[in-house]
Amino acid sequence: MPFNLLLNNVSRYIHLTDAEKEIFISLLQEKQLKRKQFFLNDGEICKYSAFVTSGCLRGFTVDKNGIEHVLSFAPPDWWMADMYSLISKKPGTLNIEALEDTDIILLSKTNQEKLYLEIPKFERFFRILIENSLVANQQRIVDNLSLTAEERYNIFCKRYPTLINHLPQKQIASYIGVTPEFFSRMRNKH
Amino acid sequence: MPFNLLLNNVSRYIHLTDAEKEIFISLLQEKQLKRKQFFLNDGEICKYSAFVTSGCLRGFTVDKNGIEHVLSFAPPDWWMADMYSLISKKPGTLNIEALEDTDIILLSKTNQEKLYLEIPKFERFFRILIENSLVANQQRIVDNLSLTAEERYNIFCKRYPTLINHLPQKQIASYIGVTPEFFSRMRNKH
DNA sequence: ATCATTTCTTAACCTACATCATCTTTCCCG
């Protein structure tokens, strides 16, 4: 059944009884996205966290010159949301788009709060999830401050080997923080 | 008493009974740092979260060329730790130094885990704390990807007005991601 | 299969910011 990947993801950090699994699943919704379909547009309030079961999402902002900047990718087994908008309940700046046909499981903010009340263990689960995310983001800040584009690219390759293959170069370039032109030059030089 | 600032910080997100406050306080330690004294050196395992009650800390990494990069500042009412090292229990890369004489309250990782067991509400407290931190870090990544040094400086001034005054320029430059020389030029041109 | 769209490549030129060096100012500790 389609919730297995998610239940497995959860069970890495907390143990759920069958009854608790039932409750959890009852608070979820499934959704399919077509390639290039948006899950969230900037200016909207983000009301759901998305867990990817197949395909891939990307989260990006658009700056005042119309240039896109990729904040994160979400391949299967990853969560994605506009964290700022989700917790503040204010319009956010993130766009979330499917890079290919993608299946996701949705947990609404409302249901997430229900979940915290009904199964407090989930406070722990999401705390740990967010801790890991924070560590990764802090490392990325340090990398952006201290490394060249080439070094950041090498790190990206090591950290997301599965993504490298089926991700357009320009998306990686944007994540790394360089233009597609420079990225192309960088890879083909030597 | 010296724990008031911290109890107030906690009470912004969860309510504690007097008994719970007692337990919490019993798990804390106070510590004073002299100006330039290190609270943590890279290569060490970070075993404590620090809550600043007076003074100011800075967290920074040193790159392979010996250049320092400021990841964060902690004025009073802020928490500081090497999150990576703290949760992985492995040696980290962060240095934490007092920028002036600084008073902190320590919560050891061990006691933090005790706290989660004895007063599960603290799972919620730290989850929310980390959520906010994650949002701020994601915004910083986006800013680094999409803004000029000058724009990042303006944002810094707005976001940390109290810090601007009594922080050496070179520390702000490092946080922004430019050299002290360029930062000086940037501020003095007009 | 085919055409349109998107993605990638390459080249010439440009700019934000770095580096190095020197000088002045501030500040902290005895």
Place this chain on the structure above:
DNA sequence: CGGGAAAGATGATGTAGGTTAAGAAATGAT
């Protein structure tokens, strides 16, 4: 309050990466 160290200012020059433009290759919807 005085001297030494750290912080800041400023000029000359260097470079990683951006911009613009134009063609080649890959990809996806029909």
